[in-house]
Amino acid sequence: DTGVSQDPRHKITKRGQNVTFRCDPISEHNRLYWYRQTLGQGPEFLTYFQNEAQLEKSRLLSDRFSAERPKGSFSTLEIQRTEQGDSAMYLCASSLVAGGPNNEQFFGPGTRLTVL
Amino acid sequence: SQKIEQNSEALNIQEGKTATLTCNYTNYSPAYLQWYRQDPGRGPVFLLLIRENEKEKRKERLKVTFDTTLKQSLFHITASQPADSATYLCASSGSTGFQKLVFGTGTRLLVSP
Numbered sequence: 604d605t606g607v608s609q610d611p612r613h614k615i616t617k618r619g620q621n622v623t624f625r626c627d628p629i630s631e632h633n634r635l636y637w638y639r640q641t642l643g644q645g646p647e648f649l650t651y652f653q654n655e656a657q658l659e660k661s662r663l664l665s666d667r668f669s670a671e672r673p674k675g676s677f678s679t680l681e682i683q684r685t686e687q688g689d690s691a692m693y694l695c696a697s698s699l700v701a702g703g704p705n706n707e708q709f710f711g712p713g714t715r716l717t718v719l
Numbered sequence: 720s721q722k723i724e725q726n727s728e729a730l731n732i733q734e735g736k737t738a739t740l741t742c743n744y745t746n747y748s749p750a751y752l753q754w755y756r757q758d759p760g761r762g763p764v765f766l767l768l769i770r771e772n773e774k775e776k777r778k779e780r781l782k783v784t785f786d787t788t789l790k791q792s793l794f795h796i797t798a799s800q801p802a803d804s805a806t807y808l809c810a811s812s813g814s815t816g817f818q819k820l821v822f823g824t825g826t827r828l829l830v831s832p
Contacts, residue, residue: 644824644825645723645823646820647822648819648820651818694762707753707768709765710763710764711762712760713760
């Protein structure tokens with residue numbers, strides 16, 4: 604499968620614990636995005652990378668959130684001291700910088716986080 | 720701030736009819752709009768893109784229009800099928816081009832046999 608993959612698919616944690624999610628983009632894609640989606644809402648942008656550089660972070664991304672893409676390939680999103688409000692689906696997407704006529708983003712299946 | 724609005728109420732139609740979904744944007748002029756399909760528990764899947772200088776774009780049974788005067792895009796599925804039942808998301812990159820996407824809330828479409 605050459606699509607975007609995310610791991611784990613589901614994560615249940617207790618409030619106050621740290622969690623880390625991984626995203627493996629499509630191999631030739633140099634842009635990688637993280638979004639968060641809650642029930643009944645569309646995805647909300649969190650941050651994106653071009654290669655290993657983090658180019659933009661949303662104000663939604665509090666100090667408890669950190670994302671990395673150390674070698675310009677896979678990325679990790681860490682949430683420290685989780686809160687119940689962090690419960691959501693975390694989506695990763697990838698694209699090329701100049702990706703043809705549509706420049707669409709390819710999404711992974713998401714990681715569903717439940718904070719108890 | 721940039722805002723995309725979609726009808727949050729579900730749209731119920733009968734098989735064979737045309738489904739029409741609406742996307743309105745405010746406070747900016749997007750360079751393009753994209754439409755995605757999302758099934759429960761899955762990530763969105765790209766369907767169509769339309770640029771601000773295009774009035775209409777078609778792909779098989781799908782048609783998208785872009786009216787910059789009304790600040791609106793319409794998404795049509797002709798000859799709808801039960802397999803078309805899903806949530807459809809409208810998204811925009813803002814006015815600067817291909818970067819982060821701003822999504823609407825999505826409209827759930829239910830096609831009955």
